[in-house]
Amino acid sequence: MSDLFLSQLEQNKPVRLEKNGQSICVARIGHEVFAIGDTCTHSDASLSEGDITGTRIECWLHGAEFDLRTGVALTLPAVEPVKSYPVHIVADSITIEI
């Protein structure tokens, strides 16, 4: 069963998805879709409200950047990574593996 449809996702406009009790930030970049934990590891801010540059997403609250491909924290003040979830795309259908 699909979690989202590719046609619903605008380029570089992340969305928040709730699945199995997890908040997930989903972002489409080109033909790829990435899914990482939505809660910034610095404090309690939603990464899906941040801005995307390349494959980085910037937390809107204090500016930490995370790699959308891996969840790794790239800049302070965050140091811990967020989770990274495998994404499966079949035609228009997107499934995120929890």
Ligand code: FES
């Ligand atoms: S809450 Fe994200 S950088 Fe502070």
